[in-house]
Amino acid sequence: MHISVNVDGVTYADEVEPRLLLVHYLRERLGKTGTVVGCDTGNCGACTVHLDGHSIKSCSLFAVQANGREITTIEGLARDGKLHPVQQAFHSNHALQCGFCTPGMIMQAIDLLADEPDPDDETVRKGLEGNLCRCTGYQNIVRAVQDAAQRMKPGAGPEIEQRTPHAVGGE
Amino acid sequence: MIPAEFKYLVPSTVDEAVRMLAEEGEDAKVLAGGQSLVPVLRMRLAAPTALIDIGGLTELTGVRDEGDSLLIGAMTTHYEVQRDHLVQDHALLLKLVTDTVADPQVRHRGTFGGSLCHADPAGDLLAPALALDAVMIIAGPGGRREVPAADFFVDYFTTALAPDEILVDVRVPKHTGWSAHYEKLNRVAQAWSIVAVAAAVQVRDGTITAARIGLTNVGSGPVRAADVESALVGQPATAESISSAAVRASSGDGYKDNLARVLTGRALTAAVTG
Numbered sequence: 001m002h003i004s005v006n007v008d009g010v011t012y013a014d015e016v017e018p019r020l021l022l023v024h025y026l027r028e029r030l031g032k033t034g035t036v037v038g039c040d041t042g043n044c045g046a047c048t049v050h051l052d053g054h055s056i057k058s059c060s061l062f063a064v065q066a067n068g069r070e071i072t073t074i075e076g077l078a079r080d081g082k083l084h085p086v087q088q089a090f091h092s093n094h095a096l097q098c099g100f101c102t103p104g105m106i107m108q109a110i111d112l113l114a115d116e117p118d119p120d121d122e123t124v125r126k127g128l129e130g131n132l133c134r135c136t137g138y139q140n141i142v143r144a145v146q147d148a149a150q151r152m153k154p155g156a157g158p159e160i161e162q163r164t165p166h167a168v169g170g171e
Numbered sequence: 172m173i174p175a176e177f178k179y180l181v182p183s184t185v186d187e188a189v190r191m192l193a194e195e196g197e198d199a200k201v202l203a204g205g206q207s208l209v210p211v212l213r214m215r216l217a218a219p220t221a222l223i224d225i226g227g228l229t230e231l232t233g234v235r236d237e238g239d240s241l242l243i244g245a246m247t248t249h250y251e252v253q254r255d256h257l258v259q260d261h262a263l264l265l266k267l268v269t270d271t272v273a274d275p276q277v278r279h280r281g282t283f284g285g286s287l288c289h290a291d292p293a294g295d296l297l298a299p300a301l302a303l304d305a306v307m308i309i310a311g312p313g314g315r316r317e318v319p320a321a322d323f324f325v326d327y328f329t330t331a332l333a334p335d336e337i338l339v340d341v342r343v344p345k346h347t348g349w350s351a352h353y354e355k356l357n358r359v360a361q362a363w364s365i366v367a368v369a370a371a372v373q374v375r376d377g378t379i380t381a382a383r384i385g386l387t388n389v390g391s392g393p394v395r396a397a398d399v400e401s402a403l404v405g406q407p408a409t410a411e412s413i414s415s416a417a418v419r420a421s422s423g424d425g426y427k428d429n430l431a432r433v434l435t436g437r438a439l440t441a442a443v444t445g
Binding site: 001017018019021024040041042043045048051054055056057059060061062064065108111112127129130131 | 172173174175176177178179202205206209210212213214222224226250273274275276277279280360361
Protein backbone atom coordinates (compact mmCIF):
# COMPACT_ATOMS: atom_id res chain seq x y z
CA MET A 1 0.00 0.00 0.00
CA HIS A 2 1.16 3.52 -0.79
CA ILE A 3 1.65 5.85 2.15
CA SER A 4 2.79 9.41 2.63
CA VAL A 5 4.10 10.31 6.08
CA ASN A 6 5.78 13.37 7.46
CA VAL A 7 8.61 12.33 9.76
CA ASP A 8 10.66 14.93 11.61
CA GLY A 9 9.60 17.59 9.14
CA VAL A 10 10.29 15.64 5.95
CA THR A 11 7.53 14.04 3.88
CA TYR A 12 8.23 10.51 2.68
CA ALA A 13 6.21 8.59 0.11
CA ASP A 14 6.63 4.83 0.20
CA GLU A 15 5.13 1.54 -0.79
CA VAL A 16 4.75 -0.63 2.32
CA GLU A 17 3.29 -3.97 3.27
CA PRO A 18 0.26 -3.44 5.54
CA ARG A 19 1.80 -5.60 8.27
CA LEU A 20 4.91 -3.39 8.54
CA LEU A 21 4.98 -1.86 12.01
CA LEU A 22 5.63 1.87 12.23
CA VAL A 23 8.78 1.32 14.29
CA HIS A 24 10.22 -0.97 11.62
CA TYR A 25 9.31 1.54 8.93
CA LEU A 26 11.12 4.29 10.84
CA ARG A 27 14.21 2.20 11.51
CA GLU A 28 14.57 0.08 8.41
CA ARG A 29 13.16 2.27 5.64
CA LEU A 30 14.00 5.73 6.90
CA GLY A 31 17.12 4.82 8.87
CA LYS A 32 15.75 6.55 11.98
CA THR A 33 17.42 4.10 14.35
CA GLY A 34 17.19 6.55 17.24
CA THR A 35 13.79 4.99 17.88
CA VAL A 36 14.46 1.55 19.33
CA VAL A 37 12.55 -1.68 19.93
CA GLY A 38 12.84 -2.86 23.52
CA CYS A 39 10.18 -5.52 23.91
CA ASP A 40 7.71 -7.49 21.89
CA THR A 41 4.70 -6.81 24.01
CA GLY A 42 4.00 -3.07 23.94
CA ASN A 43 5.15 -2.67 27.54
CA CYS A 44 8.53 -0.97 27.50
CA GLY A 45 7.82 2.31 25.70
CA ALA A 46 11.32 2.51 24.18
CA CYS A 47 9.77 2.98 20.73
CA THR A 48 7.67 5.99 21.78
CA VAL A 49 7.26 8.67 19.09
CA HIS A 50 4.71 11.44 18.62
CA LEU A 51 1.85 10.97 16.18
CA ASP A 52 0.22 14.32 15.40
CA GLY A 53 1.68 15.67 18.63
CA HIS A 54 0.71 12.85 20.99
CA SER A 55 2.95 10.08 22.29
CA ILE A 56 2.30 6.57 21.00
CA LYS A 57 4.17 3.29 20.96
CA SER A 58 5.36 2.85 17.39
CA CYS A 59 5.45 -0.94 17.82
CA SER A 60 1.67 -0.95 18.32
CA LEU A 61 0.79 0.83 15.10
CA PHE A 62 1.15 -0.22 11.49
CA ALA A 63 2.93 2.19 9.17
CA VAL A 64 -0.21 2.31 7.02
CA GLN A 65 -2.14 3.73 10.00
CA ALA A 66 0.23 6.72 9.96
CA ASN A 67 -0.65 7.53 6.35
CA GLY A 68 -1.15 11.29 5.93
CA ARG A 69 -0.02 12.03 9.45
CA GLU A 70 2.90 13.66 11.19
CA ILE A 71 5.49 11.76 13.22
CA THR A 72 8.18 13.22 15.46
CA THR A 73 10.99 10.94 16.60
CA ILE A 74 13.87 11.51 19.00
CA GLU A 75 15.92 12.43 15.93
CA GLY A 76 13.68 15.38 15.17
CA LEU A 77 14.10 17.19 18.50
CA ALA A 78 17.44 18.96 18.31
CA ARG A 79 17.50 22.36 16.59
CA ASP A 80 20.55 23.82 14.89
CA GLY A 81 22.84 21.41 16.67
CA LYS A 82 21.33 22.23 20.07
CA LEU A 83 19.63 19.58 22.16
CA HIS A 84 15.97 19.94 23.07
CA PRO A 85 15.62 21.16 26.69
CA VAL A 86 14.38 17.70 27.76
CA GLN A 87 17.38 16.04 26.07
CA GLN A 88 19.66 18.55 27.77
CA ALA A 89 18.02 17.90 31.15
CA PHE A 90 18.51 14.12 30.77
CA HIS A 91 22.16 14.78 29.97
CA SER A 92 22.70 17.21 32.85
CA ASN A 93 20.95 15.02 35.43
CA HIS A 94 22.61 11.75 34.46
CA ALA A 95 19.17 10.35 33.72
CA LEU A 96 20.51 7.35 31.84
CA GLN A 97 22.96 4.55 32.20
CA CYS A 98 22.72 2.19 29.22
CA GLY A 99 20.55 4.70 27.34
CA PHE A 100 18.27 2.18 25.65
CA CYS A 101 15.06 3.51 27.21
CA THR A 102 16.13 7.13 26.79
CA PRO A 103 14.57 7.94 23.38
CA GLY A 104 11.19 6.73 24.60
CA MET A 105 11.58 8.37 28.01
CA ILE A 106 12.36 11.72 26.40
CA MET A 107 9.49 11.52 23.90
CA GLN A 108 7.07 10.62 26.69
CA ALA A 109 8.47 13.31 29.00
CA ILE A 110 7.83 15.94 26.32
CA ASP A 111 4.27 14.69 25.98
CA LEU A 112 3.80 14.79 29.75
CA LEU A 113 5.15 18.34 30.03
CA ALA A 114 2.71 19.51 27.36
CA ASP A 115 -0.17 18.48 29.65
CA GLU A 116 1.57 19.10 32.99
CA PRO A 117 4.05 21.97 32.68
CA ASP A 118 5.14 21.79 36.34
CA PRO A 119 4.68 18.19 37.47
CA ASP A 120 5.39 16.92 40.98
CA ASP A 121 7.25 13.66 41.59
CA GLU A 122 4.09 11.52 41.55
CA THR A 123 2.82 13.12 38.33
CA VAL A 124 6.12 12.41 36.57
CA ARG A 125 6.09 8.78 37.71
CA LYS A 126 2.47 8.34 36.55
CA GLY A 127 3.24 10.09 33.28
CA LEU A 128 6.15 7.75 32.58
CA GLU A 129 4.20 4.66 33.60
CA GLY A 130 4.42 3.28 30.07
CA ASN A 131 8.21 3.47 29.91
CA LEU A 132 10.49 0.97 31.57
CA CYS A 133 14.09 1.59 32.61
CA ARG A 134 16.14 -1.34 33.91
CA CYS A 135 19.19 0.63 35.05
CA THR A 136 18.55 3.84 36.88
CA GLY A 137 15.75 3.17 39.32
CA TYR A 138 14.06 6.21 37.77
CA GLN A 139 15.33 8.72 40.37
CA ASN A 140 17.41 10.77 37.97
CA ILE A 141 14.83 10.43 35.22
CA VAL A 142 12.21 12.02 37.46
CA ARG A 143 14.73 14.72 38.40
CA ALA A 144 15.53 15.35 34.74
CA VAL A 145 11.87 15.77 33.79
CA GLN A 146 11.35 18.25 36.61
CA ASP A 147 14.52 20.09 35.61
CA ALA A 148 13.30 20.18 32.01
CA ALA A 149 10.03 21.68 33.23
CA GLN A 150 12.01 24.55 34.75
CA ARG A 151 14.08 24.94 31.59
CA MET A 152 10.91 25.11 29.50
CA LYS A 153 9.03 27.61 31.67
CA PRO A 154 7.91 30.74 29.84
CA GLY A 155 10.88 33.06 29.77
CA ALA A 156 13.38 30.27 30.43
CA GLY A 157 14.19 29.52 26.79
CA PRO A 158 16.78 31.07 24.51
CA GLU A 159 16.43 34.77 23.73
CA ILE A 160 14.46 34.17 20.55
CA GLU A 161 11.72 32.44 22.57
CA GLN A 162 11.62 35.02 25.36
CA ARG A 163 9.42 37.50 23.55
CA THR A 164 5.96 37.81 25.02
CA PRO A 165 3.32 36.01 22.93
CA HIS A 166 1.55 39.18 21.73
CA ALA A 167 4.83 40.52 20.38
CA VAL A 168 5.08 37.53 18.05
CA GLY A 169 3.24 37.87 14.77
CA GLY A 170 4.16 41.48 14.12
CA GLU A 171 0.92 43.18 15.05
CA MET B 172 7.70 -10.26 15.94
CA ILE B 173 6.12 -9.69 12.55
CA PRO B 174 2.38 -10.29 12.17
CA ALA B 175 1.05 -12.71 9.56
CA GLU B 176 -0.02 -11.18 6.26
CA PHE B 177 -3.46 -9.63 6.03
CA LYS B 178 -5.50 -7.60 3.60
CA TYR B 179 -5.81 -3.99 4.76
CA LEU B 180 -9.03 -2.15 4.04
CA VAL B 181 -9.93 1.45 4.82
CA PRO B 182 -13.67 2.20 4.74
CA SER B 183 -14.86 5.79 4.55
CA THR B 184 -18.24 5.22 6.24
CA VAL B 185 -19.69 2.85 8.82
CA ASP B 186 -21.94 1.31 6.16
CA GLU B 187 -18.94 0.62 3.97
CA ALA B 188 -17.13 -0.95 6.93
CA VAL B 189 -20.11 -3.25 7.57
CA ARG B 190 -20.19 -4.23 3.88
CA MET B 191 -16.47 -4.99 3.96
CA LEU B 192 -16.90 -7.16 7.05
CA ALA B 193 -19.66 -9.14 5.34
CA GLU B 194 -17.61 -9.55 2.17
CA GLU B 195 -14.42 -10.61 3.92
CA GLY B 196 -16.14 -13.22 6.05
CA GLU B 197 -15.69 -14.24 9.66
CA ASP B 198 -11.88 -14.19 9.60
CA ALA B 199 -11.88 -10.43 9.06
CA LYS B 200 -11.34 -8.18 12.04
CA VAL B 201 -12.07 -4.54 12.79
CA LEU B 202 -8.98 -2.49 13.65
CA ALA B 203 -9.87 0.34 16.05
CA GLY B 204 -7.07 1.84 18.15
CA GLY B 205 -5.15 -1.42 17.87
CA GLN B 206 -3.66 -1.30 21.37
CA SER B 207 -4.77 -4.85 22.11
CA LEU B 208 -5.13 -6.17 18.57
CA VAL B 209 -1.71 -5.14 17.22
CA PRO B 210 0.21 -6.83 20.08
CA VAL B 211 -1.99 -9.91 19.60
CA LEU B 212 -1.16 -9.96 15.88
CA ARG B 213 2.52 -9.42 16.60
CA MET B 214 2.59 -12.39 18.93
CA ARG B 215 0.63 -14.33 16.29
CA LEU B 216 -2.08 -15.21 18.77
CA ALA B 217 -4.45 -14.28 15.95
CA ALA B 218 -4.07 -14.12 12.19
CA PRO B 219 -7.13 -12.48 10.62
CA THR B 220 -7.27 -12.56 6.81
CA ALA B 221 -8.35 -8.94 6.60
CA LEU B 222 -8.18 -5.87 8.84
CA ILE B 223 -10.80 -3.19 8.37
CA ASP B 224 -9.28 -0.01 9.78
CA ILE B 225 -12.01 2.25 11.13
CA GLY B 226 -9.44 4.74 12.51
CA GLY B 227 -10.47 7.32 9.91
CA LEU B 228 -14.19 7.27 10.70
CA THR B 229 -14.50 10.58 12.53
CA GLU B 230 -18.27 10.04 12.80
CA LEU B 231 -17.42 7.51 15.53
CA THR B 232 -15.53 9.93 17.77
CA GLY B 233 -16.64 12.37 20.41
CA VAL B 234 -19.12 12.64 23.28
CA ARG B 235 -22.59 14.08 22.73
CA ASP B 236 -25.23 15.22 25.20
CA GLU B 237 -28.53 13.45 24.59
CA GLY B 238 -30.56 14.81 27.48
CA ASP B 239 -30.81 11.94 29.95
CA SER B 240 -27.70 10.23 28.64
CA LEU B 241 -24.35 10.70 26.95
CA LEU B 242 -23.60 9.19 23.58
CA ILE B 243 -19.94 8.24 23.39
CA GLY B 244 -18.58 7.40 19.95
CA ALA B 245 -16.94 3.98 19.89
CA MET B 246 -13.69 5.42 18.49
CA THR B 247 -13.34 8.08 21.17
CA THR B 248 -9.89 7.54 22.64
CA HIS B 249 -9.27 6.99 26.33
CA TYR B 250 -7.34 10.28 26.32
CA GLU B 251 -10.42 12.08 24.97
CA VAL B 252 -12.74 10.40 27.48
CA GLN B 253 -10.43 11.43 30.34
CA ARG B 254 -10.59 15.08 29.31
CA ASP B 255 -14.24 15.32 28.32
CA HIS B 256 -16.31 17.67 30.46
CA LEU B 257 -19.59 15.85 29.81
CA VAL B 258 -18.04 12.61 31.04
CA GLN B 259 -16.55 14.38 34.05
CA ASP B 260 -19.92 15.92 34.99
CA HIS B 261 -22.30 13.06 34.17
CA ALA B 262 -20.28 9.84 34.26
CA LEU B 263 -17.46 10.52 36.71
CA LEU B 264 -16.95 6.80 37.31
CA LEU B 265 -16.08 6.30 33.66
CA LYS B 266 -13.50 9.09 33.80
CA LEU B 267 -11.89 7.69 36.94
CA VAL B 268 -11.69 4.20 35.46
CA THR B 269 -10.29 5.48 32.17
CA ASP B 270 -7.55 7.33 34.07
CA THR B 271 -6.18 3.92 35.13
CA VAL B 272 -6.22 2.19 31.73
CA ALA B 273 -2.73 1.03 30.68
CA ASP B 274 -0.39 4.02 30.21
CA PRO B 275 -0.47 7.45 28.50
CA GLN B 276 0.76 6.21 25.11
CA VAL B 277 -1.88 3.49 25.00
CA ARG B 278 -4.57 5.93 26.11
CA HIS B 279 -3.72 8.20 23.18
CA ARG B 280 -4.49 5.42 20.69
CA GLY B 281 -6.80 3.01 22.50
CA THR B 282 -10.53 3.55 22.19
CA PHE B 283 -13.52 3.18 24.51
CA GLY B 284 -15.44 1.04 22.04
CA GLY B 285 -12.41 -1.01 21.10
CA SER B 286 -11.85 -1.99 24.73
CA LEU B 287 -15.48 -3.02 25.15
CA CYS B 288 -15.45 -5.12 21.96
CA HIS B 289 -12.15 -6.77 22.90
CA ALA B 290 -13.98 -7.88 26.08
CA ASP B 291 -10.94 -8.89 28.07
CA PRO B 292 -12.39 -9.75 31.51
CA ALA B 293 -9.41 -7.91 33.05
CA GLY B 294 -10.14 -4.85 30.89
CA ASP B 295 -11.09 -1.91 33.07
CA LEU B 296 -13.95 -0.41 31.07
CA LEU B 297 -16.31 -3.38 31.14
CA ALA B 298 -17.25 -3.03 34.80
CA PRO B 299 -18.26 0.65 34.66
CA ALA B 300 -20.14 0.05 31.39
CA LEU B 301 -22.12 -2.68 33.12
CA ALA B 302 -22.57 -0.77 36.37
CA LEU B 303 -23.78 2.40 34.66
CA ASP B 304 -26.26 0.46 32.48
CA ALA B 305 -24.58 1.47 29.24
CA VAL B 306 -26.27 0.47 25.99
CA MET B 307 -24.27 -0.59 22.94
CA ILE B 308 -25.46 0.79 19.62
CA ILE B 309 -24.42 -1.64 16.91
CA ALA B 310 -24.42 -1.30 13.13
CA GLY B 311 -24.92 -4.36 10.94
CA PRO B 312 -26.18 -5.26 7.47
CA GLY B 313 -29.80 -4.96 8.67
CA GLY B 314 -29.36 -1.50 10.22
CA ARG B 315 -28.82 -0.56 13.84
CA ARG B 316 -29.70 -2.41 17.02
CA GLU B 317 -29.19 -1.75 20.70
CA VAL B 318 -27.81 -4.18 23.25
CA PRO B 319 -27.60 -3.43 26.98
CA ALA B 320 -24.18 -4.01 28.56
CA ALA B 321 -25.69 -6.83 30.64
CA ASP B 322 -26.31 -8.79 27.40
CA PHE B 323 -23.29 -7.55 25.46
CA PHE B 324 -20.52 -9.29 27.41
CA VAL B 325 -21.05 -12.98 26.68
CA ASP B 326 -17.83 -14.70 27.73
CA TYR B 327 -14.04 -14.33 27.74
CA PHE B 328 -13.17 -12.05 24.79
CA THR B 329 -16.66 -12.66 23.41
CA THR B 330 -19.46 -10.16 22.90
CA ALA B 331 -22.92 -10.18 21.36
CA LEU B 332 -21.46 -8.64 18.18
CA ALA B 333 -22.00 -10.75 15.06
CA PRO B 334 -18.98 -11.10 12.73
CA ASP B 335 -20.46 -8.50 10.36
CA GLU B 336 -21.39 -5.95 13.03
CA ILE B 337 -19.57 -2.89 14.40
CA LEU B 338 -20.07 -1.04 17.67
CA VAL B 339 -20.71 2.59 16.75
CA ASP B 340 -21.83 4.36 19.92
CA VAL B 341 -22.25 3.69 23.60
CA ARG B 342 -25.16 5.34 25.40
CA VAL B 343 -24.35 6.00 29.03
CA PRO B 344 -27.20 7.21 31.28
CA LYS B 345 -26.24 10.37 33.13
CA HIS B 346 -25.27 9.95 36.75
CA THR B 347 -24.97 13.65 37.48
CA GLY B 348 -23.73 14.51 40.94
CA TRP B 349 -22.90 10.91 41.87
CA SER B 350 -19.64 10.30 43.63
CA ALA B 351 -17.46 7.52 42.33
CA HIS B 352 -14.27 5.57 42.78
CA TYR B 353 -12.34 2.81 41.01
CA GLU B 354 -10.36 0.60 43.36
CA LYS B 355 -7.87 -1.38 41.31
CA LEU B 356 -5.47 -3.95 42.64
CA ASN B 357 -2.45 -4.64 40.49
CA ARG B 358 1.12 -5.38 41.38
CA VAL B 359 3.10 -3.15 39.04
CA ALA B 360 2.62 -0.17 36.74
CA GLN B 361 0.52 -0.84 33.62
CA ALA B 362 -0.42 -4.36 34.80
CA TRP B 363 -3.94 -5.68 34.42
CA SER B 364 -6.23 -5.67 37.44
CA ILE B 365 -6.08 -8.77 39.60
CA VAL B 366 -9.47 -7.58 40.79
CA ALA B 367 -10.94 -4.08 40.61
CA VAL B 368 -14.18 -2.49 41.75
CA ALA B 369 -15.99 0.35 40.01
CA ALA B 370 -18.45 2.08 42.33
CA ALA B 371 -20.77 5.04 41.86
CA VAL B 372 -22.91 6.22 44.75
CA GLN B 373 -25.67 8.77 45.07
CA VAL B 374 -25.85 10.32 48.53
CA ARG B 375 -28.57 12.73 49.62
CA ASP B 376 -28.60 14.31 53.08
CA GLY B 377 -26.25 11.65 54.40
CA THR B 378 -28.31 8.75 53.04
CA ILE B 379 -27.31 6.49 50.17
CA THR B 380 -30.15 6.71 47.67
CA ALA B 381 -28.63 4.59 44.90
CA ALA B 382 -25.46 2.64 44.11
CA ARG B 383 -23.92 1.06 41.01
CA ILE B 384 -21.10 -1.41 41.41
CA GLY B 385 -19.21 -3.41 38.79
CA LEU B 386 -16.42 -5.92 39.42
CA THR B 387 -13.44 -6.37 37.08
CA ASN B 388 -11.73 -9.73 36.51
CA VAL B 389 -13.70 -11.95 38.87
CA GLY B 390 -15.35 -13.97 36.09
CA SER B 391 -15.50 -14.48 32.35
CA GLY B 392 -16.87 -10.95 32.03
CA PRO B 393 -17.76 -7.99 34.24
CA VAL B 394 -19.94 -8.79 37.25
CA ARG B 395 -22.57 -6.55 38.77
CA ALA B 396 -22.58 -6.53 42.56
CA ALA B 397 -26.37 -6.17 42.69
CA ASP B 398 -26.67 -7.50 46.26
CA VAL B 399 -24.33 -4.81 47.51
CA GLU B 400 -26.22 -2.15 45.57
CA SER B 401 -29.59 -3.08 47.07
CA ALA B 402 -28.13 -3.46 50.57
CA LEU B 403 -26.86 0.12 50.42
CA VAL B 404 -30.05 1.85 49.35
CA GLY B 405 -31.66 3.78 52.20
CA GLN B 406 -28.68 3.28 54.49
CA PRO B 407 -26.75 6.13 56.06
CA ALA B 408 -23.48 6.87 54.26
CA THR B 409 -21.36 5.51 57.10
CA ALA B 410 -18.48 3.07 57.48
CA GLU B 411 -20.82 0.58 59.20
CA SER B 412 -23.37 0.40 56.41
CA ILE B 413 -20.62 0.20 53.80
CA SER B 414 -18.84 -2.67 55.52
CA SER B 415 -22.02 -4.65 56.10
CA ALA B 416 -23.05 -4.22 52.44
CA ALA B 417 -19.56 -4.85 50.95
CA VAL B 418 -19.44 -8.43 52.28
CA ARG B 419 -22.21 -9.24 49.78
CA ALA B 420 -19.85 -8.60 46.83
CA SER B 421 -19.05 -12.29 46.75
CA SER B 422 -20.15 -15.31 48.74
CA GLY B 423 -17.22 -17.59 47.90
CA ASP B 424 -14.11 -18.21 49.97
CA GLY B 425 -11.47 -17.98 47.24
CA TYR B 426 -8.74 -15.36 46.95
CA LYS B 427 -10.65 -13.24 44.45
CA ASP B 428 -13.88 -13.52 46.45
CA ASN B 429 -12.10 -12.03 49.40
CA LEU B 430 -10.55 -9.33 47.22
CA ALA B 431 -13.95 -8.48 45.79
CA ARG B 432 -15.35 -7.90 49.28
CA VAL B 433 -12.36 -5.93 50.55
CA LEU B 434 -12.00 -3.78 47.43
CA THR B 435 -15.75 -3.10 47.30
CA GLY B 436 -15.52 -1.74 50.82
CA ARG B 437 -12.57 0.44 49.88
CA ALA B 438 -14.18 1.67 46.66
CA LEU B 439 -17.41 2.63 48.45
CA THR B 440 -15.55 4.31 51.28
CA ALA B 441 -13.46 6.34 48.88
CA ALA B 442 -16.52 7.25 46.80
CA VAL B 443 -18.55 8.36 49.80
CA THR B 444 -15.76 10.25 51.55
CA GLY B 445 -14.49 11.71 48.27
